[in-house]
Amino acid sequence: MIMMMTIVHPLTRFVLTIVGIALCALLMLFLLSIYKGVSKGSVSYVRESGADLWVVQRHSTNILRSSSLIPLSIKPILQKVDGIKSVSPVIFILSSVITAKGPATIYLTGYDIKTGIGGPPAIVAGNRVANDNEIVLDHSFAAKYKINPGDNLIIKDDTLKVAGLSSGTNMFVVQYAFISLQKAFEIAGYPFLVSCFQLRLCPGTHPAGIIDVLQDKIDGISVFDQQTFLTNNTHEMESGILPLLYMVAFIGAVVLAALLSLILSMHVLEHRNEYAVMKALGAPKGFLPALIIKQAMVLSLCGMLTAAVFIFPLLVMVEKISPEVAGQSSFLHVILVLAGTGFICLVSSVVPIGKLRKIYPLDVFK
Amino acid sequence: MGIVAMHRISKIYERQGKGTAALNQISFEASTGELVLLLGPSGSGKTTFLTILAGFQKPSSGQVSLFGKNIMEYPSQELQYLRARHMGFIFQTFNLMEGLNVKENIMLVTRFAREGRNQASKRADYLLNKFEIDPLRSSYPNTLSQGEKQRVAVVRALVNDAELIIADEPTGSLSALQGDQIVAFLKECVDKERRTVIMVSHDERIKHFADRTFYLRDGSMELI
Numbered sequence: 001m002i003m004m005m006t007i008v009h010p011l012t013r014f015v016l017t018i019v020g021i022a023l024c025a026l027l028m029l030f031l032l033s034i035y036k037g038v039s040k041g042s043v044s045y046v047r048e049s050g051a052d053l054w055v056v057q058r059h060s061t062n063i064l065r066s067s068s069l070i071p072l073s074i075k076p077i078l079q080k081v082d083g084i085k086s087v088s089p090v091i092f093i094l095s096s097v098i099t100a101k102g103p104a105t106i107y108l109t110g111y112d113i114k115t116g117i118g119g120p121p122a123i124v125a126g127n128r129v130a131n132d133n134e135i136v137l138d139h140s141f142a143a144k145y146k147i148n149p150g151d152n153l154i155i156k157d158d159t160l161k162v163a164g165l166s167s168g169t170n171m172f173v174v175q176y177a178f179i180s181l182q183k184a185f186e187i188a189g190y191p192f193l194v195s196c197f198q199l200r201l202c203p204g205t206h207p208a209g210i211i212d213v214l215q216d217k218i219d220g221i222s223v224f225d226q227q228t229f230l231t232n233n234t235h236e237m238e239s240g241i242l243p244l245l246y247m248v249a250f251i252g253a254v255v256l257a258a259l260l261s262l263i264l265s266m267h268v269l270e271h272r273n274e275y276a277v278m279k280a281l282g283a284p285k286g287f288l289p290a291l292i293i294k295q296a297m298v299l300s301l302c303g304m305l306t307a308a309v310f311i312f313p314l315l316v317m318v319e320k321i322s323p324e325v326a327g328q329s330s331f332l333h334v335i336l337v338l339a340g341t342g343f344i345c346l347v348s349s350v351v352p353i354g355k356l357r358k359i360y361p362l363d364v365f366k
Numbered sequence: 367m368g369i370v371a372m373h374r375i376s377k378i379y380e381r382q383g384k385g386t387a388a389l390n391q392i393s394f395e396a397s398t399g400e401l402v403l404l405l406g407p408s409g410s411g412k413t414t415f416l417t418i419l420a421g422f423q424k425p426s427s428g429q430v431s432l433f434g435k436n437i438m439e440y441p442s443q444e445l446q447y448l449r450a451r452h453m454g455f456i457f458q459t460f461n462l463m464e465g466l467n468v469k470e471n472i473m474l475v476t477r478f479a480r481e482g483r484n485q486a487s488k489r490a491d492y493l494l495n496k497f498e499i500d501p502l503r504s505s506y507p508n509t510l511s512q513g514e515k516q517r518v519a520v521v522r523a524l525v526n527d528a529e530l531i532i533a534d535e536p537t538g539s540l541s542a543l544q545g546d547q548i549v550a551f552l553k554e555c556v557d558k559e560r561r562t563v564i565m566v567s568h569d570e571r572i573k574h575f576a577d578r579t580f581y582l583r584d585g586s587m588e589l590i
């Protein structure tokens with residue numbers, strides 16, 4: 001009761017404080033959700049490719065932020081290596097498309113539509129690419145530009161029919177789109193170069209042995225096993241987006257700490273006579289600082305609970321407004337932000353606790 | 367030695383490089399079971415006297431003894447416990463917590479004194495009943511009359527069975543009748559429960575309740 005008496009009155013300010021804390025917590029939760037959504041979406045193409053080995057141009061380490069061009073002519077050499085079951089060329093082209101809402105950019109992925117290897121990890125609407133005049137779009141890209149299966153899409157001089165929509169193909173800043181390898185060669189204008197080969201190995205074949213063989217046999221390539229390539233791509237994505245998210249989250253945390261510190265300091269100053277009375281009546285040494293910390297905790301808990309209630313509807317709303325911003329929140333995120341908010345509250349209690357020291361029991365007698 | 371003793375206490379306030387003596391070489395002692403009244407006009411040093419006696423400020427010179435021990439020898443935590451457990455305070459402006467109801471205001475000091483909750487609650491109920499404010503136990507201070515507020519403040523001062531009650535102008539915000547009732551309550555505590563009350567006031571009307579009355583003028587004290 002003592003803890004609540006100074007923070008709940010006046011009620012309007014209490015509510016506004018909770019809203020402020022909730023917004024800061026919501027910002028942090030939102031950033032975590034975006035991070036998780038982006039990190040999952042960006043590398044799910046690689047993760048779910050089913051490839052055992054990835055062959056790319058030498059010094060290229062990933063497909064997100066590194067260009068790789070290798071000759072298609074090495075395909076027969078790869079196929080002849082013992083232990084390799086299949087060799088699937090894939091070409092990536094960053095390309096402009098014309099939509100009804102204007103030009104947009106997609107990460108065109110040309111793959112062998114007969115084997116399906118290198119194609120979309122999952123289809124959520126329509127069908128896979130069946131011929132050279134069809135394209136599969138990422139579902140968030142399609143939602144953003146209001147494109148449906150059956151619609152036509154103009155890429156350079158070609159008009160392609162949207163065969164279906166895929167999931168797990170949203171890289172946040174750009175989305176995958178899938179076409180046949182033949183069509184990709186036409187669009188790119190160089191039919192003798194691909195971006196990578198996805199290799200599948202015969203059962204029981206050790207990837208490390210194949211990597212050594214391939215790098216000895218073919219100049220100008222790098223070969224990665226699936227796990228290393230996934231790690232490379234994840235690292236690339238994180239190094240691109242994490243500093244930005246960390247900075248915004250840090251600013252949110254500082255704002256929260258400043259807000260709480262200000263509110264709690266104001267409460268202390270407004271109720272200084274009551275604190276002085278408690279000191280005069282014999283409040284033990286740690287009682288009043290503990291009171292401030294409890295107040296900070298109550299405020300942060302109320303703010304966090306409010307944020308936890310609103311984060312999931314917010315993510316749904318954001319995805320409707322901007323489909324490519326696909327966040328994924330979880331109970332763990334809520335716990336993490338709660339712990340972070342609790343820590344910030346402890347930090348923000350320092351200033352108001354300092355103000356307590358300047359309140360003297362003697363003031364009660366004046 | 368009495369429950370509280372002051373020996374040759376002086377208090378000089380420095381203002382603009384000039385020293386003003388609020389108390390000048392005062393010696394005083396109060397024993398268990400007496401009501402001591404300190405009268406004096408505004409600015410005579412009455413409140414300074416009380417705050418030095420309770421250890422809220424240090425004298426410029428002299429020595430204060432509280433419960434048989436030099437007040438300077440008490441560690442600050444022990445002094446706080448002493449105030450919560452063995453001393454009760456009554457203020458002119460009551461100083462009740464606006465956000466707490468009557469019972470919570472009273473129970474607050476029992477928390478400071480680390481008393482058992484059940485026992486403290488029983489004692490609070492007894493005093494609420496005795497001071498005829500039991501029906502107000504759930505009321506908040508802003509709904510109480512001045513007289514009711516001061517009765518709550520008195521109960522708060524008594525709830526821990528404090529041996530020493532320090533009252534700073536306890537009748538100052540009350541009507542003559544209400545003031546008399548409060549001082550009569552305190553006198554009853556002194557006579558029946560052997561408590562010590564040290565009260566400062568400028569209200570000479572109440573001196574007939576006191577066992578001893580002192581008059582403070584220009585920093586000097588005399589028994590009247």
